[in-house]
Amino acid sequence: MATMNMIQAINSAMDVMLSKDPDVVVFGEDVGYFGGVFRATAGLQQKHGLTRVFDTPICEAGIIATAIGMGVYGLRPVAEIQFADYILPAFDQLVSEASRLRYRSAGEFWAPITVRTPCGGGIFGGQTHSQSPESIFTHVSGLKTVMPSNPYDAKGLLIAAIEEDDPVIFLEPKRIYNGPFDGHHDRPLSSWSKFPQSEVPEGYYRIPLSQAAIVREGSAATILTYGTMVHVSLAAVAEAGLDVEVIDLRTLFPLDAETIEASVKKTGRCVVVHEASRTSGLGAELMALVQERCFHHLEAPIERVTGWDTPYPHAFEWNYFPGPDRVRAALARVMEG
Amino acid sequence: MATMNMIQAINSAMDVMLSKDPDVVVFGEDVGYFGGVFRATAGLQQKHGLTRVFDTPICEAGIIATAIGMGVYGLRPVAEIQFADYILPAFDQLVSEASRLRYRSAGEFWAPITVRTPCGGGIFGGQTHSQSPESIFTHVSGLKTVMPSNPYDAKGLLIAAIEEDDPVIFLEPKRIYNGPFDGHHDRPLSSWSKFPQSEVPEGYYRIPLSQAAIVREGSAATILTYGTMVHVSLAAVAEAGLDVEVIDLRTLFPLDAETIEASVKKTGRCVVVHEASRTSGLGAELMALVQERCFHHLEAPIERVTGWDTPYPHAFEWNYFPGPDRVRAALARVMEG
Amino acid sequence: MSKPGSGLSLHIPEPPARPGQPPDFSKLVIPKAGAQPRPPVDVPAAQLRDTPYDLIRVLDESGRAVGEWNPRLDAAVLRKGLRHMMLTRAFDERMLRAQRQGKTSFYIKSTGEEAVSVAQAYALDARDMLFPSYRQQGLLVARDWPIVDMMCQIYNNTGDRLKGRQLPIMYSVKDAGFFSISGNLGTQFPQAVGWAMASAYKHDTRIAAAWVGDGTTAEGDFHHALTFAAVYRAPVVLNVVNNQWAISSYQAFAGGDETTFAARALGYGLPGLRVDGNDFLAVYAATRWAAERARSNHGATLLELFTYRVAPHSTSDDPAKYRPENEAEKWPLGDPIERLKQHLIVAGEWSEERQVALEAEIDEQIRAAQREAEAKGTLGTPPASPRTMFEDVFKDMPWHLHKQRQEAGY
Amino acid sequence: MSKPGSGLSLHIPEPPARPGQPPDFSKLVIPKAGAQPRPPVDVPAAQLRDTPYDLIRVLDESGRAVGEWNPRLDAAVLRKGLRHMMLTRAFDERMLRAQRQGKTSFYIKSTGEEAVSVAQAYALDARDMLFPSYRQQGLLVARDWPIVDMMCQIYNNTGDRLKGRQLPIMYSVKDAGFFSISGNLGTQFPQAVGWAMASAYKHDTRIAAAWVGDGTTAEGDFHHALTFAAVYRAPVVLNVVNNQWAISSYQAFAGGDETTFAARALGYGLPGLRVDGNDFLAVYAATRWAAERARSNHGATLLELFTYRVAPHSTSDDPAKYRPENEAEKWPLGDPIERLKQHLIVAGEWSEERQVALEAEIDEQIRAAQREAEAKGTLGTPPASPRTMFEDVFKDMPWHLHKQRQEAGY
């Protein structure tokens, strides 16, 4: 056991896999000698060698296409996209190629690639360093999408993603790289070391994909959330003083529908919380899923707390970011309604 | 008045706007001399000149970027993407640029572009000539998404889209270019000329965006749909012999929430029908919207009839395509439930 | 459209001739066969700044093989090459007819471009990995992949290994080192570079080869492939098949009026060779050069195969709408099959009689294959149960697809 | 990493020197100033196949202006240019300090690259449209746009015309013909081509100019821009600012070890000029050549401005982690401000005294601007009500944004 923040846990996952499997290679913009703009690959090139951890041209589409080709050869590429905002130039290679290859070749070829990318706001990154694009990926057949909320999960899920034979988008909420963030930006920052989820085994372990975690048991209502918003939701629940069940989805597609269904059937009330913008966001799918499976158990309309349907405005970071107050207000509404 | 099929109506819309506004230009792969692989621009280069209607390199991202630059200069570009499946290479220019330009420049610059592209299946086009990507566009702040279901709407909506100062994705269900299709692929094809919506004015007229059309009034349940599925839904309703209200959304984002809300509050039952794949499809947003606004009026779980969460398999076209039987079954379920 | 004196004007390229006009290839410069120097395979790319503007040709007007690029292949190999090109063409003709008869939904011929795929397959090793576009069926034919298997895919019948999922001709043949064809143009180009980088990473000896058309060079993926290939010196042969047309768009819409496609290589510091794509020997020799260069760890080469798309783009296309009907006949570089046949005859290794006999033999082979394939059905004879359409989306089927399959009733 | 004899091996580029090692520019070939021929602006691109491998230089070691490319600018213009470069640098220094003081979240300096933006702004007409990256603040300075306005954007204060929406330095200045800077690298390059095509379509006389860095040339948008510019002969000047680094990535990761970035032009049949980016006169002359060529309807030119990124990539970066600390000092092409100053002094048009006086004057100007800007607040002083964050998503606010604004309570 060691104490790790999320960056260290992610770094450790790649280190473990590079040591375990000679077919694992890690690459992306500035990930080589420098170790990545968020230091996620720090020290890995020095330890594992120039051809196993290396820089790439600034060409996201080329990075993904290269990963696909390497995967077809038989390697297990782990590609970093420097910011999730910059994954869109690679959208065609991800959606039309990585996600479709196994199907169109009837299983002859596939793309066992993992695409790591930091997402989300709360760091004053402005419009193009703050976005949460996960929702569009959950609409793509053949792609798996993961977003951890703490160091322990991050390492176990990343190892599972790297070992996965299907393409995985691994989204890292950059706001919680160094410590959990409950949305109270005006309060002192807390570091991971004070939290049990920073207790991370040095070695190999997996957390299976498509399994949600109940991070707080409760009976009054269910919050479905993931990433940074897990911490915001927990804070809101504590402040509301309500016995709310909080579910960290961890894998966003394919979803863990059973855990979701069981919880909402138990509580009869549901709030969906994510930082991504609202319309056609993952929250919509969660609401659809819940009402399909729990319609007759619902005692109030499902509420969603999300980023607004605008770009992420630099100076209005905290007006955009869905903080605990908004979650609390939504909880109040579902409890009444 | 003239009798037009959908291709002729779309061609007429561009012809009218090219004649009306010298700043309108039309371009895309094979749209110039040849007139487009679906003939949507046939005759327009000959009539309006080489520099107003022209071919482009096979580079969707470049086509959109060029349109943005022209729009910034002051033109009104109408770009064709040959198949909606091939719009993904341009995804970054559409989402990060066209949709964000007005916001990030605080109104100094904007992209008054219209992107026409044929979508949907039912023509044995296989995986990469059959997709319906509209759902992901409805998640994009700053982008408007339109899909007509008949010639009259197609022309009026396309003219409105071209005159719009915001970027518009104009999706054309290619299966109904020549005639409406109710999903009964084993029956003889019907041509538009037999239907009133093929009565199209030769001149200029607009159908405002974000206004849905109630194509069949009813009280037993509400079907929310668009594009080809409007015709499939109408067939299913007729066959079910139920008094169902069928709403053609026409603009998919921003939605006409009022019309939707009023109908479901009246009927208390709702089925969402689209050809796009299910998870995180537009149907999810529609279900979320309806339960947010009509929760206490709903007498049964909202049902969705959609394409499966798989690619579009060539030989299994009719197993993938959501036909009238599936819509009828869903109607039966909402009537019971 | 230029208004003289009134400032700038927008240039829109136009082909030399449109329907109703006589074909015009007068702007086309065709150097003498044999005049092109053949550099050593390990020459630095910086010393190859003229090759993109030349045209490597081996077969002269009389059919003799001349010059440094003459690969001096055995007559036996050339006869096999002739056979594979003829087989490819006969296969195309048959499948076109099958499409017209409604036995399949779609077809794409490679007529006039057979030397590209067949000679290139010969110049590569059997274990090299191919990342083709949809117009290199000759690669499979040249690797002796069963025609029947290809037909079954085209028919989406019970013999279709791809379970009816793919559009006809979108083959995937792992056992022949032939990558799954994508409907999205150009995506395979940078993927091939990734595969080649992996091969180099593993100290393997296999190289990759990839193909795009002239029109597809405009896609970003073309640039991504060349950039990565140059930066990591990947062992890959990158081919641009310039057949002058991209559906209805003349190659100038990809930049062909401004310079050659081989010249794109210069911008990345890669060798760029421009080759007479209808000259079997030239195509073989240039590809061999690039393959040897790659295999000896000297990195990638860009080849422009200069040819002409004799056939319509596909069965959905009608070229009479945008180019002179008889343009193909006037193509100055002739027909690859005719030219190789001529060469063999001139060399005393072949005769008109043997040609006629071979044609008959091939015709019979194709008919037999077609009978065998059609015994397994044609379009409309489902390759399998619709249950299979929910498989292979993921390695293991997740709950939601189980549920949807159930809902579908399969 | 090659295992000899064991087959292929993967090449990964490395810079000549890393931290702890002495800077090494020995591979860099620097031709004599004045030795480069200046072709007429209407010369066919096909006759410009060597320019990408040369380096246009006007200022010699002693500071004299020599050769055909000498633009023979008035001393008054040069003094103005010196002033604008110094103003840009002083502005950068001030804003860096402001960021350190927490008055803004982020800053990007252009130290050492001032000649690129200032001289290029001079070579273009005032009404030409600029599509910059984030490192061409000198363009705005050279167009005499108020420094105060730039600072207000950086501070996101009540004077920020962009309503606090953009990251600092992501300016948008329509009135100065300066396009909204995007956070996504390279996207403006093909947009500039579209703007230029529109200008040509309207028989306008304005041209466009766009900038990307060496690293950004790897993006697809770079290729899209060059393809469209070549095909439609768009009146645009396409600039690659090769400052050797892309954050921590040496330019070889964009292909810089294999050839020059100017050579990319050859692949599209465009002229490619490689210019000493720290030589004000050379940058002016080459840009002027490209602008005249474009304006006279001869199409686009690709310019590689060869320079060095003296500053860290941004305030989030620490170059000491990946390159020798003193590499900047050893940059063989010197400092653009020093070199222009030397030239003016040698020409008897300037003196150390006047230089010192000018520095003081500029320092005061910047301080005054900063006082004025900070009177309108710094980061944390909202530029407007949060209500405004729901505006400009669309031209007219749709119902869902009204509703969300209400929900937000603004």
Ligand SMILES: Cc1ncc(C[n+]2csc(CCOP(=O)(O)OP(=O)(O)O)c2C)c(N)n1
């Ligand atoms: C990304 C993408 N855009 C557009 C198309 C439609 N399309 C199919 S083939 C073709 C023309 C390709 O021409 P070229 O690259 O020259 O190859 P050729 O057909 O001549 O062999 C086009 C535009 C596509 N399949 N994929």
Ligand SMILES: Cc1ncc(C[n+]2csc(CCOP(=O)(O)OP(=O)(O)O)c2C)c(N)n1
């Ligand atoms: C599409 C995209 N990918 C990655 C980034 C992150 N990023 C910002 S600047 C930069 C380096 C750019 O280097 P270069 O093009 O050489 O310009 P320079 O900073 O040297 O002026 C990177 C990778 C981005 N902003 N956009």
Ligand SMILES: [Mg+2]
């Ligand atoms: Mg072609």
Ligand SMILES: [Mg+2]
């Ligand atoms: Mg740089």
